[in-house]
Amino acid sequence: MREAEHLVHKYLRSSKRFPHIWCSGCGIGIFMQALVRVIDQSEYSKDDIVLISGIGCSGRLPVYVDFNTLHTTHGRALTFATGIKLANPRLKVITVMGDGDAVAIGGNHFIHAARRNVEIASFILNNNVYGMTGGQSSPTTPHGAITASAPYGNIEPDFDICRLAEAAGAVLVARSTVYHTRLLERLIGMALKKKGFSVLEVVSQCTTYTGRFLQLNSPVEMLKWQKDNAITVEKAKQLSDTELEGKIVIGVLVNRERPNYHEQYQSLLGKKSKV
Template sequence: MVKHRDSTHLVHQYLRHNKKFPHVWCPGCGNGIVLGALIRAIHQHQYERDDIVLVSGIGCSSRMPVYVDFNTIHTLHGRALTFATGIKLANPKLKVIVVTGDGDSMAIGGNHFIHAARRNIDITTIILNNNIYGMTGGQSSPTTNYGDKSTTAPYTHIEHAFKISELAVTAGASFVARGTVYHADKLQKLIEAALTKDGFSVVEAVTHCHVQYGKLNKLGSNVDMMKWQKDNSITVQKAAKMKEEDVEDKITMGVLMDKPLPNFTKEMAKLKDRAKE
C-alpha cells in the first residue's frame, strides 16, 4: 500500500496540470485527505484513467472532480447519482465513482441515493460527511446533530441526524463502510475495497468543517476536530459488543455491509439477452 505521507508525488500525477489552482477548499479542510485516499486507492488498482468517470453534485466536496485527470463531471445539487446512472448504463465498461456531501446526497439527493442503493447499480459512492452545508456558510444539514448550532439553527438544531451508512445498508447497497479523515490509511483501504465490489458500494468519510461547524459549536481547530474523530471512533466489531446507547455518540468505523447482491448493471445485460431471444 502506498503510504499517504509518501504519496504527494503520486497525488500530483493524478492532478490536472492545466487546471487553475489553488483549489476552493479552506486551509485544514478534510476534503483533500479524502481525495488523496481516493487517488491512492485508484492507483492501487491500476485502473486506466480513461475508464474512470468521477461524478459529483454541488457543494464543497463536489468540487473534487475538477482537479483530477479523469473523465469528470460536476452535475447539479443532489443529482450526481442520476447522471452517474445514465453514464454507467450507456457504457457499463466505465468505472463510475460519485463524490458527494451529506447535504447533497441525504437532503436534496436523498431519493436518488436510496433508489441507487435499492437498484444496487455498479457505482461507488463516497460521501464526505461534515455535518453541515459548508459552501453556503454553515446551515443545518441532514446530519447536523440534535442540539448543535448552525446559521439556520441559532437556537440549536431540533431535528435528528441521518446515519448515512446505516441508511445505505437498509436501502440495499451491497457494500457499505465508514471511515474518518483522521484514519486516512484505513479510509484508503475502505475505498479500495469499495471499488472492487459488484453493485452499489458506499464509503462514508467522516470529516470536519472547522470553519463553519467547528466555529459555531466551539469544537476548536481542525486538529482538535480530528483528535475528536480519533478519540470517538470504534470499530464495527467493537460496537457490536457494546450497548446501543453507548454507541450512539461514537463513529462506528469499518465495513457495515458486504454481501453479494444482484447487481443492476449485470441484470440489465441479462435482460437484454432475454429480450433478444
C-alpha cells in the same frame, strides 16, 4: 513525500488554476489524496474512471483530478452516474457527494440507486453541515447543535447515512473518518472493487463552520475529536446503544452479494416482445 509528489504530478490537473477552493484544514483534501493513492494502486487507467460529484464543497473535487470528470446538479450525481454506467459498463463510475447533497436534496436518488444496485462506488463526505453556503443545518447535523439556520439549536434528529444505505439495499456499506487514513484507503479499495452499489461514509471536518459551532477551534482539535470518538465495528458490537451515543462506528458495516442492475439487464438484451 516523494510518493505524494509523484501522485500530484500524475493525477492532478496541471492545466487547472490552483490553489483549490477548500479552506485550510478541510478534510476533503485528505479524502482526495486517499482516493488517488488507491486508484494508483488499482488496475484502472485514468481513461476508465468517471468521477462524478454533486454541489457543495465536495462537488468541487472532480475538477482537480485527471479523470473523466463531471460536476452535476445538487443531489443528482447518482442519476448521471446511473446513465453513464449503463451506457458504457466498461467505465469505473465513482460519485463523491456531501451529506446534504446525498441524503437531503438527493435522498430519493440515493435510496433508489442503492435499491437498484447499479455498480457505482459512492463516497459521501459527511461534515455535518452545509459548508459552501455558510454553515446551515444538514440532515446529519447533531440534535441540539447551533448552526447558521438553527441559531437556537437544531431541533431535528440526525440521519444515520449508513443505516439508510443498508436498508435501501447497498451491497457494501462502510464508514471511516479522514483521521483514520489507512482504514480510509482500505475501504475506498473495497468500494471500488465491489460489483454493485457501495457506500462509504467519510466523516470529515468543516473547520470553518462545524468546528466553530462545536467550539473545536482548529483542524487538529477536530481530527482529535474524530480519533477520540471513533470506535471499530467489532468493539461497537459489545456496547449498548446508550454507550454508543455520540460515537462514530468505523469499518465495514455491510458486505453482501446481490445481482447488480447491469448483469440483469444483460440477460434482457436481444429480447423481442410479442406484446
